[in-house]
Amino acid sequence: MVAFEALYRRHSSRVHAICLRLTADRLRAEEAVQDVFVRLWERLGSFRGESAFSSWLHRLAINTVLQTMRSTRRREARVMTSDDAELEDAPIRALAVEDRIDLEDAIARLPQQVRTVVVLHDIEGFTHEEIALMMSVPPGTIRSQLSRARKTLLQWLQR
Amino acid sequence: MTHLTDELLDTAADGDTLAPVDAEHLRACVECQAKVERLSALRGQLAALPQTVATDDDLWPGVHGAIRARRRRRLVFTSSAGLALAAALLIAVVRIGNGPDAVPGGAEASVELAELKALAAPVVVEAMAASLTIYDAALRELEAFAASERDNADVQQRIEELRRKRAALLRLVSNS
Numbered sequence: 001m002v003a004f005e006a007l008y009r010r011h012s013s014r015v016h017a018i019c020l021r022l023t024a025d026r027l028r029a030e031e032a033v034q035d036v037f038v039r040l041w042e043r044l045g046s047f048r049g050e051s052a053f054s055s056w057l058h059r060l061a062i063n064t065v066l067q068t069m070r071s072t073r074r075r076e077a078r079v080m081t082s083d084d085a086e087l088e089d090a091p092i093r094a095l096a097v098e099d100r101i102d103l104e105d106a107i108a109r110l111p112q113q114v115r116t117v118v119v120l121h122d123i124e125g126f127t128h129e130e131i132a133l134m135m136s137v138p139p140g141t142i143r144s145q146l147s148r149a150r151k152t153l154l155q156w157l158q159r
Numbered sequence: 160m161t162h163l164t165d166e167l168l169d170t171a172a173d174g175d176t177l178a179p180v181d182a183e184h185l186r187a188c189v190e191c192q193a194k195v196e197r198l199s200a201l202r203g204q205l206a207a208l209p210q211t212v213a214t215d216d217d218l219w220p221g222v223h224g225a226i227r228a229r230r231r232r233r234l235v236f237t238s239s240a241g242l243a244l245a246a247a248l249l250i251a252v253v254r255i256g257n258g259p260d261a262v263p264g265g266a267e268a269s270v271e272l273a274e275l276k277a278l279a280a281p282v283v284v285e286a287m288a289a290s291l292t293i294y295d296a297a298l299r300e301l302e303a304f305a306a307s308e309r310d311n312a313d314v315q316q317r318i319e320e321l322r323r324k325r326a327a328l329l330r331l332v333s334n335s
Contacts, residue, residue: 013211095334122205147165
């Protein structure tokens with residue numbers, strides 16, 4: 001366990017950054033970090049060294065967060081009204097003139113799906129196709145969500 | 160003039176290749192060039208964000224605790240599954256020593272297995288399914304044999320022994 005703790009200490013701040021940007025919620029991010037390292041402990045044996053360990057771990061972190069988001073969405077969908085369900089595709093709320101925000105705040109304010117795409121593409125460097133596979137949606141959807149995210153971010157940041 | 164769509168502007172900002180007609184438009188259109196520049200600058204800002212975050216809380220105790228809890232659970236399930244498999248092997252030896260191939264498990268075993276699935280880990284259920292099928296088949300064989308050998312005390316004793324072991328196996332998983 002000492003070796004695993006060393007592994008945790010070495011990689012946790014990077015995993016935390018991924019989880020925090022994807023969830024945009026401090027508590028959820030902390031839960032996600034814990035889940036990621038528990039999974040890592042269970043799956044260390046399946047790491048075959050085909051990629052860098054850090055890339056493998058980051059992919060594991062992203063998959064863990066996406067899986068949790070999917071479960072949460074499924075759970076919430078059972079109690080959601082149809083109006084709520086349309087929120088994700090609704091126009092993104094404009095900010096008031098006095099709302100000056102920095103880039104991290106702006107990313108956190110994006111709707112979940114759109115935020116996930118911009119984090120994975122523009123910050124983590126995955127391709128449209130890779131993100132499409134991770135999120136189980138067509139690459140065309142990823143392109144349009146990315147475009148929507150960037151346009152919104154520019155609008156918010158140019159205030 | 161028709162300007163490039165948002166997605167084409169993104170394509171250009173990402174440095175991907177545009178169709179010749181779109182590339183031609185971009186070369187000639189100052190408005191689209193300005194948009195691409197803004198998008199490229201945003202991309203640069205996003206890529207330059209810190210790759211790590213500093214946190215006040217140390218999450219290691221939580222991670223460590225969760226792993227220890229999993230280890231304990233796994234230990235219980237693994238030992239239960241091991242015992243179930245050992246029992247299955249034991250009964251298989253008994254069955255082989257007692258006669259021809261057995262018939263598959265019946266409705267009674269299915270109901271018990273359905274109950275077990277709600278209680279136990281998949282690996283245990285799988286081992287239990289195999290064990291129960293063998294127990295039930297061996298019991299049916301022995302009971303059929305006992306019907307024609309009513310005075311054979313040895314067979315009756317074996318039947319009772321098998322029933323006890325079968326019940327013990329079910330209790331083992333229910334309590335795990």
